[in-house]
Amino acid sequence: MNHITQKDIADKLNVTRITVSKALRDHPDISDEMKKRVHEAVKEMGYTPNLIAKQLTTRKTLTIGVVVPDLENSFFSYVIDSIIDGATERNYHVILTVSRENEATERKNIENLIGMRVDGLLVSVSQSTSNPEIFEYIKKFNTPLVFFDRAIEELGFSTIVFNDKQGTMDAIDEVAQAGYTKIAHFAGYSSINIGRERCEGYKAALRKNGLQLNSEWIIEGGYEVEDGYRAFMKLHEKGTLPEIILAVNDRVALGAYKAIRKLGLDIPGDVGIIGYGFSDTAQLFSPSLTIINQDPRKMGHIAVNTLIDEILMEEKPENPLSIIIEEDFQWKSSVNRKP
Amino acid sequence: MNHITQKDIADKLNVTRITVSKALRDHPDISDEMKKRVHEAVKEMGYTPNLIAKQLTTRKTLTIGVVVPDLENSFFSYVIDSIIDGATERNYHVILTVSRENEATERKNIENLIGMRVDGLLVSVSQSTSNPEIFEYIKKFNTPLVFFDRAIEELGFSTIVFNDKQGTMDAIDEVAQAGYTKIAHFAGYSSINIGRERCEGYKAALRKNGLQLNSEWIIEGGYEVEDGYRAFMKLHEKGTLPEIILAVNDRVALGAYKAIRKLGLDIPGDVGIIGYGFSDTAQLFSPSLTIINQDPRKMGHIAVNTLIDEILMEEKPENPLSIIIEEDFQWKSSVNRKP
DNA sequence: CTGAAAGCGCTTACAG
DNA sequence: CTGAAAGCGCTTACAG
Numbered sequence: 001m002n003h004i005t006q007k008d009i010a011d012k013l014n015v016t017r018i019t020v021s022k023a024l025r026d027h028p029d030i031s032d033e034m035k036k037r038v039h040e041a042v043k044e045m046g047y048t049p050n051l052i053a054k055q056l057t058t059r060k061t062l063t064i065g066v067v068v069p070d071l072e073n074s075f076f077s078y079v080i081d082s083i084i085d086g087a088t089e090r091n092y093h094v095i096l097t098v099s100r101e102n103e104a105t106e107r108k109n110i111e112n113l114i115g116m117r118v119d120g121l122l123v124s125v126s127q128s129t130s131n132p133e134i135f136e137y138i139k140k141f142n143t144p145l146v147f148f149d150r151a152i153e154e155l156g157f158s159t160i161v162f163n164d165k166q167g168t169m170d171a172i173d174e175v176a177q178a179g180y181t182k183i184a185h186f187a188g189y190s191s192i193n194i195g196r197e198r199c200e201g202y203k204a205a206l207r208k209n210g211l212q213l214n215s216e217w218i219i220e221g222g223y224e225v226e227d228g229y230r231a232f233m234k235l236h237e238k239g240t241l242p243e244i245i246l247a248v249n250d251r252v253a254l255g256a257y258k259a260i261r262k263l264g265l266d267i268p269g270d271v272g273i274i275g276y277g278f279s280d281t282a283q284l285f286s287p288s289l290t291i292i293n294q295d296p297r298k299m300g301h302i303a304v305n306t307l308i309d310e311i312l313m314e315e316k317p318e319n320p321l322s323i324i325i326e327e328d329f330q331w332k333s334s335v336n337r338k339p
Numbered sequence: 340m341n342h343i344t345q346k347d348i349a350d351k352l353n354v355t356r357i358t359v360s361k362a363l364r365d366h367p368d369i370s371d372e373m374k375k376r377v378h379e380a381v382k383e384m385g386y387t388p389n390l391i392a393k394q395l396t397t398r399k400t401l402t403i404g405v406v407v408p409d410l411e412n413s414f415f416s417y418v419i420d421s422i423i424d425g426a427t428e429r430n431y432h433v434i435l436t437v438s439r440e441n442e443a444t445e446r447k448n449i450e451n452l453i454g455m456r457v458d459g460l461l462v463s464v465s466q467s468t469s470n471p472e473i474f475e476y477i478k479k480f481n482t483p484l485v486f487f488d489r490a491i492e493e494l495g496f497s498t499i500v501f502n503d504k505q506g507t508m509d510a511i512d513e514v515a516q517a518g519y520t521k522i523a524h525f526a527g528y529s530s531i532n533i534g535r536e537r538c539e540g541y542k543a544a545l546r547k548n549g550l551q552l553n554s555e556w557i558i559e560g561g562y563e564v565e566d567g568y569r570a571f572m573k574l575h576e577k578g579t580l581p582e583i584i585l586a587v588n589d590r591v592a593l594g595a596y597k598a599i600r601k602l603g604l605d606i607p608g609d610v611g612i613i614g615y616g617f618s619d620t621a622q623l624f625s626p627s628l629t630i631i632n633q634d635p636r637k638m639g640h641i642a643v644n645t646l647i648d649e650i651l652m653e654e655k656p657e658n659p660l661s662i663i664i665e666e667d668f669q670w671k672s673s674v675n676r677k678p
Numbered sequence: 679c680t681g682a683a684a685g686c687g688c689t690t691a692c693a694g
Numbered sequence: 695c696t697g698a699a700a701g702c703g704c705t706t707a708c709a710g
Binding site: 005017053054056057058 | 702703704705706
Binding site: 016019022 | 679680681682685686688
């Protein structure tokens with residue numbers, strides 16, 4: 001059976017389809033009596049408005065396109081969950097695409113979304129993205145776009161990012177004040193933004209707290225579980241353990257957990273661990289992981305609302321917003337309260 | 340700047356827009372020379388076809404709508420990732436909605452997706468869903484729909500589910516053959532499908548292997564971390580520990596980990612743990628969790644391809660498919676190879 | 679209070 | 695090889 005159209009309803013009611021269209025939109029032109037009859041027919045016949053046709057005439061799709069690097073990363077799935085929440089609340093749909101950290105895929109996704117004439121875009125760029133061409137194209141046609149978490153600056157779009165350096169410093173301040181002095185860092189490669197910021201925060205915080213910067217205690221590796229494992233083994237071979245390890249992310253922290261377990265050592269008794277992450281993932285660790293908290297729902301919420309605000313603006317905003325979300329330190333069981 | 344249309348290109352090239360439309364679709368009517376000119380103009384002017392208009396005329400959207408209960412559950416985010424993968428491969432877009440385990444939201448999501456005239460639907464129903472009305476409506480208008488993981492049977496739609504009972508039995512067979520005899524079960528409530536199936540599998544497997552069914556070793560609780568924690572504490576108070584605990588899901592397994600850690604006991608030395616889950620989450624445990632593996636990517640892949648096959652069928656399929664995915668047992672570090 | 683006309687940007691037979 | 699006509703299902707001024 002084909003879908004019912006306004007014409008079908010009109011025929012049944014012996015009116016013209018304009019009358020039906022107006023009745024459905026509660027237009028003052030139409031009598032209450034007629035509206036009632038139309039709504040009854042809608043129910044009876046099982047009419048569902050064709051949004052595609054509506055979108056073509058109104059030139060609005062009430063749809064936002066989302067581009068993320070990876071959905072298997074729970075940070076992004078939490079962000080998306082909250083984006084969908086916020087979008088639904090404001091009557092928008094979400095078309096979701098995944099770039100798999102691949103610039104070409106990302107570009108193709110964005111082109112498709114433009115083809116679908118989404119009202120706006122929410123993008124977290126892939127690690128390999130270097131060519132801003134597609135974004136300049138978007139700029140040209142005035143489609144609102146907001147970058148979140150991973151942004152390309154200086155393109156004139158609004159951005160929502162975490163204040164990673166400050167979050168790192170705050171965390172180390174806190175443990176230093178509790179009396180810890182020996183703090184190591186399992187760092188990511190400094191070639192990548194995130195690794196660099198966190199490492200800088202670490203160094204700055206040590207200096208600020210008058211702690212010794214021991215180059216043997218900065219172990220540069222990757223971002224995966226095995227990297228954390230290897231880093232701890234390396235540290236252990238050297239003999240003197242630090243009191244606390246700041247891991248560049250939760251996967252690296254997990255690797256450290258595995259190594260520590262393997263060696264028969266105890267967390268937090270023999271060594272404490274701090275990672276970056278959010279509440280739900282921190283709970284997955286036993287003992288639960290002390291984190292520099294990056295709230296994904298907060299980011300998703302701000303991102304989607306910033307975007308929809310821009311979509312709804314008459315004039316395009318003169319100045320893009322640059323929103324920085326502060327991180328907060330959450331002291332969990334992986335670090336003792338006192339050294 | 341407004342988006343370029345075929346008309347704009349036609350005007351520039353001094354042809355009619357039908358020519359442009361045909362050239363773009365590589366229609367044999369059009370000369371190679373003309374096609375070349377059209378493609379050049381497309382590039383130069385930055386034309387992106389309006390898919391909304393195309394969808395309206397072709398009456399196909401090349402879009403599938405997905406409805407899941409919860410995106411914060413990593414099982415679903417993995418499934419969705421592979422759905423998007425599979426859809427993209429076959430040139431479909433994905434509109435994603437989340438029901439939050441709420442029947443009314445689920446219904447509204449489906450109505451919206453119907454309004455968007457998606458070519459097909461992929462649905463995992465919420466736990467509270469009881470009214471099949473919306474699905475009967477879908478049936479009436481012949482929109483292909485495939486249920487995955489959580490299905491409503493007997494509505495005549497294809498379904499993709501795991502063989503939970505068999506998976507449970509296989510797992511217990513394996514540990515029983517390795518010599519284990521004392522196996523407890525932290526069960527979910529038997530009111531819910533998933534809890535019942537797993538518990539039945541557990542009992543059947545014990546019988547089959549001639550093991551004693553100790554009612555004190557079936558602890559019925561919920562599905563959350565705390566439930567696992569409480570269950571282990573309860574078991575521990577009773578004095579005699581089993582050799583192995585089969586936890587109804589990974590969150591409950593995690594609760595058991597936390598309790599065991601708290602009590603200063605060792606996994607797998609003092610007690611082994613088996614849970615349900617998939618490879619990536621099993622790795623998050625230290626020691627890594629022995630699992631009855633439910634591969635989310637496999638499910639997503641099968642679901643999306645089954646759906647697209649049905650979309651592409653000329654005739655609607657006489658008989659809906661009922662695909663059962665077998666689970667496999669993955670012996671990881673949380674259980675010793677021998678008792 | 680109801681309707682006729684025009685249009686959104688495309689595609690699809692059908693002519694020439 | 696190119697184009698004119700009709701249509702997809704809706705909305706939006708404009709008339710009456």
